[in-house]
Amino acid sequence: MAPMGIRLSPLGVAIFCLLGVGVLYHLYAGAISTRVAAFRQGSKVDLRDLLALSVEAAVQGGKEVKQVRVENTLEERSKGKTKEGVNEFLTLGDLRSHKKMYYLMKNTYPQLKVNSEEHSSVGEGVVWNRDIPSDILAAIPEGTEVPAHTVTVWIDPLDATQEYTVDGEPIIGVIHKPFTGDTAWAFVGKGTNVRARASYSSSPPKVIVSRSHAGKVTSFIQEAFGNATTIIQAGGAGYKVLSLVEPLPHDTPHDTPLDQADVYIHVTYIKKWDICAGAALVAALGGRMTTLKGEAIDYRGNERNTGGLVATVGLDHKALLEKLPTWDPEKH
Incomplete structure (x- = not known):
């Protein structure tokens, strides 16, 4: 049974939506190849690459969240209270998903500014292998390079957000549902794998x-x-x-x-x-x-x-x- 502070949907989808990045493989410390190291040196980043990186990291972070839930090892503790007086909880799922996403991003693109809600002094030796999913290639056939210093990455490992901004404007977002395996992604002005519904109501709205x-x-x-x-x-x-x-x-x-x-x-x-x-x-x-x-x-x-x-x-x-x-x- 989950601790009272964490509300888990019986459908397994309501809370754990993750945003993340790319395709990765594990490396031992110091084993990063010259090719990858050279790739890191550039002052520009390709936003299509970042989108692909985000999708994989979301999936990998989601696996950590799901495994923690299956094992019932949330290890919940309070981080303190919000402005409204509500306890903010930290779980093993937060930390494990944070490590997957944060270090995948920083090991692959160390020049990027990455903001995460969680922190860990123990890293992971993971980098992206530069595979781009076929649906992203189909929707976005050409890459878009921007200066690395204009890109900011925001990560919320458990509540489920990671995304990129360029000069303060949201450009790429990925949301992953670990318990269904679904991943929604969008690159503003380029493509997305989600659709608006056929109709919406405003009188009154839901x-x-x-x-x-x-x-x-x-x-x-x-x-x-x-x-x-x-x-x-x-x-x-x-x-x-x-x-x-x-x-x-x-x-x-x-x-x-x-x-x-x-x-x-x-x-x-x-x-x-x-x-x-x-x-x-x-x-x-x-x-x-x-x-x-x-x-x-x-x-x-x-x-x-x-x-x-x-x-x-x-x-x-x-x-x-x-x-x-x-x-x-x-x-x-």
């Missing part, structure tokens, strides 16, 4: 919110859209973004009608590694993720987004924002 902050957001949503508004509570920012799109191939029939939403709203501060990947997926489908005031979110610098968020796909984002009551996330 709104998905954070389970841990449901009390704060309920009255806010009802004031905006009416007391009859359906509010879905869920864990994991990546999971909530996926509720806005077509179900992934292995989502169960039971999962689909319960967890499809029209809007994702968050009214308290949220860390950027939670939401950046979802912002890229939403943008790749022509949608938007903004603060409650409609402002763009800058993913550089500080890890905190203090303006709340609204994410939509297939709706008039501006018109929806105009229905929201005045709310200051910093005061709640």
Whole structure:
């Protein structure tokens, strides 16, 4: 039985959505080849390569999360409390998935800035073997090089986000569901393997919110859209973004009608590694993720987004924002 602090979906998909990178192989210390070392030296990186790297790391990190759950070895402990007074928990799944994703990225592209929610003093000797999945090659036949110093990587190992920003704007996002094996990816302006649904409702919308902050957001949503508004509570920012799109191939029939939403709203501060990947997926489908005031979110610098968020796909984002009551996330 899982400890009370960690809520595991009986379907095995609600919390553990990971974002990650590329195809990897294990190396003993000091065994990195001259070819790989030379590859690392460049001052530019190819964003298609980073996308491929992200997909594999997500899968590898997801395997760690799943194994920890199967073995029932969460080893949960509190990292302290959030601003709202809620315990933040650290588990063995956090650490093991962090190590897979973080060190795969840093060993392959040491010049990149990588921000992870977790930290470990013990590394892993893994690098990417530069294989690119066929669906990425089909959708994105040509690479895109950018200066390495303009790229920032955000990782949330367990709650499930890793993504890339270029000059503060989300460019690549990957979300992996370890318990179904599904991986959603997007490269803004280039391609994605997810689709918008055929229709969305705004009168009223189905709104998905954070389970841990449901009390704060309920009255806010009802004031905006009416007391009859359906509010879905869920864990994991990546999971909530996926509720806005077509179900992934292995989502169960039971999962689909319960967890499809029209809007994702968050009214308290949220860390950027939670939401950046979802912002890229939403943008790749022509949608938007903004603060409650409609402002763009800058993913550089500080890890905190203090303006709340609204994410939509297939709706008039501006018109929806105009229905929201005045709310200051910093005061709640």
